[in-house]
Amino acid sequence: MTAAPVLLSGTVRMGARTLFPPLRLELAPGRWTALLGPSGVGKSTLLRLLAGLPIGGTFEGRVENRPPVALMAQDPALLPWLTARQNAALGARLRGEAADRDRLAAVLRRTGLADHGDKPPAALSGGQRQRVALARTLMEDRALVLLDEPFSALDARMRLAMQDLAAELLRGRTVLIVTHDPAEAARLADRIFLMTETGLTEEVAPACPAPRPPADPAVLACQGALLTRLTEAPACA
Incomplete structure (x- = not known):
């Protein structure tokens, strides 16, 4: 696992446009960090920078x-030519390794996909496809896990179940989750950042351990405060 904070600092330009000004994002080792903000502000770009992927712009900074x-x-x-089970085990396949069968079976069962493992993606619902992507992520033994709206296609009941499962199976990992859902951030995150065109602002997360009950007073208070801050934030051009 990560022994030191993961640190991203710098700015991104898309042609002549500055996507976001100089900022500094520190991910605490073994903790969950949530990132919220208006669409188009650069949240997914931050994830791609942390993953070492191209961003279609110029990054002036460092990770x-x-x-x-x-x-x-x-x-x-x-x-599309692989089954749900094969897609969930894709990481091992690309590395030329054999997937851990017991772990794969457990992850498929825990994500509600045990009866759908032999189906191709076209035979799955949107929520089931998102759960396959989550299972694929959970199968990877990585110290840093980046989640970009991982539960957005799920109904309320399944969303809570998958939040709890991710919190359990990713315990001890350094996790950054990008979400538009204040309730999700309030349930899962140890640290919460709001991203706007002016940069990053840290918000106060509930003090109790995550994952937190959705009706916990501290969670509801945090959710309300985040929603207020989000509605006050200017929309991106």
Whole structure:
């Protein structure tokens, strides 16, 4: 696991436009950090920078102490010619390794996909495809896990269940989750940042351990405060 904070500092330009001004984001080792903000402000770009992926712009800055990364993007990006089970084990396949069968079976069962493992992506619902992408991420043994709206296609009941499962299976990992859901951030995060066109602002997360009950007073208070801050934030051009 990561022994030092992962640190991203700098700015990004898209042509003549500054996507976001100089900022500094520190991810505490073994903790969950949530990032919220208006669409288009650069949250997914930050994830791609942390993952070492192209961003379609110019990054003037640096990423320090980046360990091996697992990334779950907004698009499930499942391979249509593979089954759900094969897609979940894709990381091992690409490395030329045999997937851990027991772990794979457990992850598929815990994500509610045990009866759908032999189906191709076209035979799955949108929520099921997102759960396959989550299972694929959970199968990777990585110290840094980047989640880009990982539960957005799930219904309320399944969303809570998958939040709890991710919190359990990613315990001890350094996790950054990008979300538009204040309740999700309030339930899961040890640190919460709001990203706007002016940069990053840290918000107060509930003090109790995550994952927190959705009706916990501290969670509801945090959710309300975040929602207020988000509605006050200017929309991106």
